[in-house]
Amino acid sequence: MAAPQKFLNFIDSNVPKLIDRLAEAVAIPSISGDASRRQDVYKMGSWLEAQLNKFGVKTEAIPLGQEHIEGQVLELPPAIVGRIGEDPKKKTILIYGHFDVQPANVSDGWNTDPFKMHFDKESGRMYGRGTTDDKGPIMGWLNVLEAHHSLGIELPVNMRFCFEGMEESGSEGLDEFIGTEAKKGNDGWFGGVDCVCISDNYWLNDRTPALTYGLRxxxxxxxxxxxxxxxxxxxxxxxxxxxxxxxxxxxxxxxxxxxxxxxxxxxxxxxKPAASDELEIYEKLDYSVQDLEASAGGKIAISDDKSTVLMARMRxxxxxxxxxxxxxxxxxxxxxxxxxxxxxxxxxxxxxxxxxxxxxxxxxxxxxxxxxxxxxxxxxxxxxxxxIPWVADHRHWNYQAAKNATERRTSSGGSIPVTLTFAENLGVNVLLLPMGRGDDGAQ
Ligand SMILES: [Zn+2]
CATH class of the missing domain: 3.30.70.360 (Alpha-Beta Plaits)
Incomplete structure (x- = not known):
């Protein structure tokens, strides 16, 4: 099912405003691994909470305890959880993202100030810390919420949100929170959740959207x-x-x-050796040995056969x-x-x-x-x-729904530990829906 035309028009006609919102988020240097930036991580959490509230999402900032870092005792940034929609006839989708970032300095090789987002109109590319990991994807969800809110269109699903500010520093405190909430069942923040969607990874290349159903x-x-x-x-x-x-x-x-x-x-x-429908996925993926060698920066692929290389990387x-x-x-x-x-x-x-x-x-x-x-x-x-490795059922409706918006499925080489926490505690299908391209340079 395609998105309603009204929705697409809204996004198209508001591009400058939506880009400005991402720039505003990038300008808050919410570096979780740097004790001197902790205030900025708190600020980023409050900023995000205010945005969610504007579009009708009920939120709560959940304290996650303290940590010892660089000889100081610091409050962990709270998890920002939210909910919108209570229709029992609709599916309930839990969205995860993180609002903290890795450190970045011009001296690391940036051409522009990493915390002042630079929009290159010619290429359409945006440069700034967090544009792709993971503030950009969070903005993607805010854009969806704003469009529905402004146009008065009902959301097709009930939505739940879980955003954290410690992902780049080991997600401290989050597993315990998810575990506790899961045990509360329907009374917890994740009660009634039918599936999870995480946007914190990348396409395989810079051309084709992809879905991820496994992590090594x-x-x-x-x-x-x-x-x-x-x-x-x-x-x-x-x-x-x-x-x-x-x-x-x-x-x-x-x-x-x-x-x-x-x-x-x-x-x-x-x-197990790859089943025929899995082999077909690798054969059909829009990816070449040259793509791998380009991102590796050397002609060093272990084989000239695309499927062999992809399976070596993914399965x-x-x-x-x-x-x-x-x-x-x-x-x-x-x-x-x-x-x-x-x-x-x-x-x-x-x-x-x-x-x-x-x-x-x-x-x-x-x-x-x-x-x-x-x-x-x-x-x-x-x-x-x-x-431990993780693999989801890519035939599940959660993936089929995402497939309608994207084109190919992949299994990825990296790791997003919270994927397992959600899968184990909530016992529902987890979808990894990347919004960033393979050449975004996420760290
Ligand atoms: Zn990330």
């Missing part, structure tokens, strides 16, 4: 190898001692092949090596033998992989491979972080 999970490790009591000089000890770095490089070299095959036994257990697990800590990395040619080195790597997970099971397999494999090295160094494995 994560397990992150640091494997520490130690030997001498302190850093040694290779002129004195080289050749006479077992060296931690030599052992670590050997271990990290046994995790994954050059073309991305993970070498840990059992890691692929239970992962298969992967293992990446991230860094070696404690190694010499300065200028010149220091002849040090580092005493302790830590190698960081992580796996992106897909259903039915579970972080705990993968952790056990990784640890068992590292212990066995380390033993084979026959070194007198010692090894310790640290498990830094884990998150």
């Amino acid at each position: 999970g994560l397990t992150y490790f640091n494997v520490l190898v130690s030997g001498p009591g302190a850093d040694l000089h290779s002129g004195i000890f080289g050749g006479a001692v077992y060296e931690p770095m030599t052992a670590l490089i050997a271990l990290m070299g046994k995790l994954v092949t050059q073309d991305g095959q993970i070498l840990i036994p059992g890691v692929y257990d239970g992962i 298969n697990p992967s293992l990446s090596l991230h860094g070696i800590e404690g190694a010499f990395s300065g200028v010149g040619a220091k002849t040090v033998i580092p005493a302790t080195v830590g190698g960081k790597f992580s796996l992106r997970l897909v259903p039915p992989q579970q972080p705990d099971d993968i952790r056990a397999k990784v640890e068992r494999y590292l212990e066995a491979e380390f033993a084979k090295l026959n070194t007198k160094c010692t090894m310790k494995i640290e498990y830094l972080h884990g998150g």
Whole structure:
């Protein structure tokens, strides 16, 4: 069902005003990770609440407790929740977004002040922190509310809103709030919700709108190898001692092949091959190997076949090596033998992989491979972080409805943890409806 013409006309004839509203939001530097900007995060929450109220949404600012940051105790920004529409015959849709942003400075490479939105009329592009992540998508919903409110058109669904101001800083306090509200059932803020819609991710490219129905999970490790009591000089000890770095490089070299095959036994257990309707999705996606290489900035795709590359990015697990800590990395040619080195790597997970099971397999494999090295160094494995993968039923009506407005469905490589919180606590279908393009440069 297409949007009513009146609605489309309203949006078209109000473009300058709607862009100004986004500029107003961008101008509030609501950086959640910077304690000195906390007042701006509060201000952004109040600004948003006032906007929602203007269009008839009943709201409440929910306190989420305190946090310790940079030696201070700070109030967390409240979650802004809202509701409009109480018709039991209509579906009830819960919208999520976040009104905080990542830090941004001109010195980071911006051509213009990141908190003064620059609208380039020629390209139609808007430059500013938060234009795409995630203030722009929130404005998208405000635009919908304003159009219906001004034109006196009834909303086709009941709407519920949950906006947070800590997404870029680990969504502190939000999971607990969602869990508590979910337990209240119909008396809670999310009572009667039939499905969730989250707009906080991106299209695959800069041409075609997309929907996302899966997010890969994560397990992150640091494997520490130690030997001498302190850093040694290779002129004195080289050749006479077992060296931690030599052992670590050997271990990290046994995790994954050059073309991305993970070498840990059992890691692929239970992962089903793509069904024919899923394969069809990849084949039909408006995406090319060149798109991937353009966004990677190098001709380095693992295959010339589009589906192979897309499945590698979206539906298969992967293992990446991230860094070696404690190694010499300065200028010149220091002849040090580092005493302790830590190698960081992580796996992106897909259903039915579970972080705990993968952790056990990784640890068992590292212990066995380390033993084979026959070194007198010692090894310790640290498990830094884990998150379970998520996949939604893309045949659900929530997706079918979104499909009428967009054209293609995707499964994405990134992570939006709140997706799982909503899916688990409310037990309803969750839709990821990106509004930003793949080349928006979100961080
Ligand atoms: Zn975001």
